[in-house]
Amino acid sequence: MVIILKSTASQETRKEFIESMQARGLSVQVNEGSHSIVLGILGDTSALDLATLRANDAVEDVKRISEPYKAANRRFHPLDTHIEIKGRTIGEGFFSVIAGPCSVESEAQLSEVAEAVKKSGAGFLRGGAYKPRTSPYSFQGLETDGIQLLLKAKKLTGLPIVTEIMSENQLDEFADVDIIQVGARNMQNFRLLKELGHCKKPILLKRGLANTLEEFLMSAEYIMAGGNENVILCERGIRTFETELRNNLDISAIPMLKKMSHLPVIIDPSHAAGISWMVAPLAKAAIAGGADGLMIEVHNNPKAALCDGAQSLNPVEFDTMMADVKRRVEFEGKKLN
Numbered sequence: 001m002v003i004i005l006k007s008t009a010s011q012e013t014r015k016e017f018i019e020s021m022q023a024r025g026l027s028v029q030v031n032e033g034s035h036s037i038v039l040g041i042l043g044d045t046s047a048l049d050l051a052t053l054r055a056n057d058a059v060e061d062v063k064r065i066s067e068p069y070k071a072a073n074r075r076f077h078p079l080d081t082h083i084e085i086k087g088r089t090i091g092e093g094f095f096s097v098i099a100g101p102c103s104v105e106s107e108a109q110l111s112e113v114a115e116a117v118k119k120s121g122a123g124f125l126r127g128g129a130y131k132p133r134t135s136p137y138s139f140q141g142l143e144t145d146g147i148q149l150l151l152k153a154k155k156l157t158g159l160p161i162v163t164e165i166m167s168e169n170q171l172d173e174f175a176d177v178d179i180i181q182v183g184a185r186n187m188q189n190f191r192l193l194k195e196l197g198h199c200k201k202p203i204l205l206k207r208g209l210a211n212t213l214e215e216f217l218m219s220a221e222y223i224m225a226g227g228n229e230n231v232i233l234c235e236r237g238i239r240t241f242e243t244e245l246r247n248n249l250d251i252s253a254i255p256m257l258k259k260m261s262h263l264p265v266i267i268d269p270s271h272a273a274g275i276s277w278m279v280a281p282l283a284k285a286a287i288a289g290g291a292d293g294l295m296i297e298v299h300n301n302p303k304a305a306l307c308d309g310a311q312s313l314n315p316v317e318f319d320t321m322m323a324d325v326k327r328r329v330e331f332e333g334k335k336l337n
């Protein structure tokens, strides 16, 4: 980190500032020019807050040389991370499809969808038991019963299950869940992220609706700093000025996240598009863009879905899309699992 001190700062103020950096265990190189004093700060500066430093009377400007995320940073972990789950691999030349309904609605609905997505080649079953809805009057999910139905569907199909957690208090209930999802709205629920850092379960972390890639990786860092390195990044569309789409799928995020980080990246075209006919073309773009997998919403009767029916594929549409996905994944030299 480089800190430029104001030329008007008194000797005493400069000395105090330098000592405050040294007291944090950092070494300070002082370069005195005719108009400014440039400090080179060496050591782990990740705990330093740029805004607080800039607000200091002695400081003219601050620049970070290295990124504030360390564990998630490719610079320190050049090789791709891959995550093993029940005999399947996410990342490292494998391509994973997570499919299932937005919400678990009933045993019949979930088992029908689970069997169908498995038959079409999905490697993981998704389904929301706890739903983060914009309106408190909308269906909130079957909660504990939903988790039980997911576990039943896992037994029935052998597919590992992915479901969203809303609070750290639910961790016991998620003991047999294979991948814990942190939804877009909870990407910056730091207490939840910290607690997830203390378990070893794979975490599917969704990018917030209006978060930068650096903020996204800082959230991954919260989980990893606690000792859980099994983080899967999921881009699911961000808010822009466009009104025709539910969200804009940020395809650029795939190569950029791959450059910034070693973590696997999967794409959720369902929440990005908000419209079912757009899911397949966006999925193609994701495969070509280098994604490690897809998360797709599938419902046995989308018109009657209690949540996100408009963006859900029916099993036949999903099967057609999967035939194309398989060809494209093979073309990329990856293996579907």
Ligand code: PEP
Pocket (backbone or CB within 6 Å): 102, 128, 132, 182, 183, 184, 185, 206, 236, 271
């Ligand atoms: C979901 O996956 O059902 C969901 C709520 O997604 P997001 O957090 O991306 O909105």
Ligand code: MN
Pocket (backbone or CB within 6 Å): 102, 103, 271, 297, 307, 308
């Ligand atoms: Mn949904």
